[in-house]
Amino acid sequence: MVSTLRQLASLINDSVDTLESIYLARGVALPFDITLPTTGSGDAAEAALRQDPGVVAAVSTIMAAAAQISAQVCDPVITARNAAQSFYVSACLNVAQELNVAEVLREAGPEGLDAQEIAAKCKVDAGVLARILRLLATHHIFCEIRPDVFANNPISAVLDKRKSSNDLFEKSSLFFRSATELAASLRSAEGVPSARLPFSRAFNTTLPFFEWLHQPQNSTALARFGLAMKGIGENTLDNELNAGFQWGDLLPNSLIVDVGSGRGHTSIQIAKKYPELRFVNQDLKSQIRDAERPIRDADVFLLRLVAHNWPDRELEKMLRHLRDAAKVKPTGETRLVIVDKIVASAARSTPSLPAGDASGKAACAAPFPLLPNWGIVNAHTYYVDMTMFMLLDGVERTLPAFEAVLRRGGWKLEKVYHITGVEESHIVAVPAPVIVE
Ligand SMILES: C[S@@+](CC[C@H](N)C(=O)[O-])C[C@H]1O[C@@H](n2cnc3c(N)ncnc32)[C@H](O)[C@@H]1O
Numbered sequence: 130m131v132s133t134l135r136q137l138a139s140l141i142n143d144s145v146d147t148l149e150s151i152y153l154a155r156g157v158a159l160p161f162d163i164t165l166p167t168t169g170s171g172d173a174a175e176a177a178l179r180q181d182p183g184v185v186a187a188v189s190t191i192m193a194a195a196a197q198i199s200a201q202v203c204d205p206v207i208t209a210r211n212a213a214q215s216f217y218v219s220a221c222l223n224v225a226q227e228l229n230v231a232e233v234l235r236e237a238g239p240e241g242l243d244a245q246e247i248a249a250k251c252k253v254d255a256g257v258l259a260r261i262l263r264l265l266a267t268h269h270i271f272c273e274i275r276p277d278v279f280a281n282n283p284i285s286a287v288l289d290k291r292k293s294s295n296d297l298f299e300k301s302s303l304f305f306r307s308a309t310e311l312a313a314s315l316r317s318a319e320g321v322p323s324a325r326l327p328f329s330r331a332f333n334t335t336l337p338f339f340e341w342l343h344q345p346q347n348s349t350a351l352a353r354f355g356l357a358m359k360g361i362g363e364n365t366l367d368n369e370l371n372a373g374f375q376w377g378d379l380l381p382n383s384l385i386v387d388v389g390s391g392r393g394h395t396s397i398q399i400a401k402k403y404p405e406l407r408f409v410n411q412d413l414k415s416q417i418r419d420a421e422r423p424i425r426d427a428d429v430f431l432l433r434l435v436a437h438n439w440p441d442r443e444l445e446k447m448l449r450h451l452r453d454a455a456k457v458k459p460t461g462e463t464r465l466v467i468v469d470k471i472v473a474s475a476a477r478s479t480p481s482l483p484a485g486d487a488s489g490k491a492a493c494a495a496p497f498p499l500l501p502n503w504g505i506v507n508a509h510t511y512y513v514d515m516t517m518f519m520l521l522d523g524v525e526r527t528l529p530a531f532e533a534v535l536r537r538g539g540w541k542l543e544k545v546y547h548i549t550g551v552e553e554s555h556i557v558a559v560p561a562p563v564i565v566e
Pocket residue numbers: 339358359388389390391392395411412413416421432433434435438
């Protein structure tokens with residue numbers, strides 16, 4: 130019987146072999162050495178190759194197996210202690226972002242900069258800043274090329290907002306401040322949910338998050354939020370358009386209603402590829418000036434990164450309104466396209482889905498002995514789930530949870546598209562009779 134340790138080591142070895150052979154066959158150099166300063170903004174051919182399904186599978190296996198083998202061999206006390214203190218990584222990263230250290234180091238180039246000079250540009254104490262950057266370098270974010278001299282590596286370069294360090298301003302992190310209230314929020318027994326959410330406590334407000342964001346005094350936060358939303362999926366939208374819901378199968382002139390559209394960046398991207406489709410963007414009044422009521426002759430209601438903003442009871446209400454406004458056979462059939470992450474359990478068990486033949490339901494589970502949800506490969510999904518709770522009482526859902534809320538809202542799950550290299554899935558539903566439970 131091969132030990133779990135050996136199985137994990139084999140998975141890593143085999144996947145490294147696969148990676149090397151794919152890169153060799155394509156004539157592309159393997160990814161940068163993260164222990165060395167970066168000399169530029171990366172290689173476009175290498176960035177494109179990272180989307181290759183064989184590369185995605187090999188990288189996912191290495192990430193999951195490396196994290197698991199490390200946790201397996203490490204003294205449990207040390208693993209637990211490091212996890213308990215990993216907030217320091219976030220806190221130090223927050224410092225680097227607020228002080229625009231990646232921009233300062235981009236301007237310094239691969240020779241790097243002494244902590245004294247970085248601190249002078251950032252107008253803070255050099256000794257503490259050097260210690261903060263060393264903690265980050267220890268986690269492979271920045272590299273310390275000589276004692277107290279730091280440079281960007283490919284990971285810290287990602288923090289660079291590609292502006293001059295003189296043009297950047299201070300920012301406060303909504304998520305970071307809210308997270309400090311997570312435990313207190315769970316313990317509290319105060320009234321309405323919005324008053325006891327970590328965000329509400331941290332920012333001392335009883336307004337729901339999106340209303341708070343639209344207050345005149347929070348216009349900077351709103352602008353930043355709009356940009357962040359535009360940024361999510363910008364690089365992967367092509368993949369989404371090719372391998373997700375098939376917009377090209379809709380008849381010319383079909384009407385797509387983007388519910389909670391933000392500034393309409395998704396519709397604009399789809400319209401560029403499919404100019405024969407029509408679009409309506411709906412959002413809160415200060416985001417765009419448009420109708421807020423459901424539109425009755427839509428062919429598609431698109432909810433992109435919207436369902437996860439709401440707890441089940443609110444999402445169910447929203448889905449019912451859309452169901453009431455949907456076209457049903459024989460006059461047509463409105464499709465509901467939800468673009469959201471799908472959470473998988475970390476337990477190796479079969480999900481208890483009701484019988485049905487919606488294709489593409491199960492995302493590919495990781496091979497034994499890896500955690501079936503691919504462990505840290507999908508860590509971001511579980512982080513965003515916390516953000517949804519902290520800010521909105523929202524939730525990232527499992528597929529059975531989606532199916533249940535859709536059913537209660539009067540929709541029937543038709544098909545799920547899991548798209549390689551994209552964190553969000555496309556969950557497609559059609560109108561179904563509303564079942565009162
Ligand atoms: C997470 S963002 C998603 C934006 C966009 N769909 C995207 O994919 O980037 C959620 C959006 O829902 C909007 N929203 C929140 N409450 C709303 C409401 N009651 N009516 C319409 N839109 C709302 C917010 O203003 C925000 O733009």
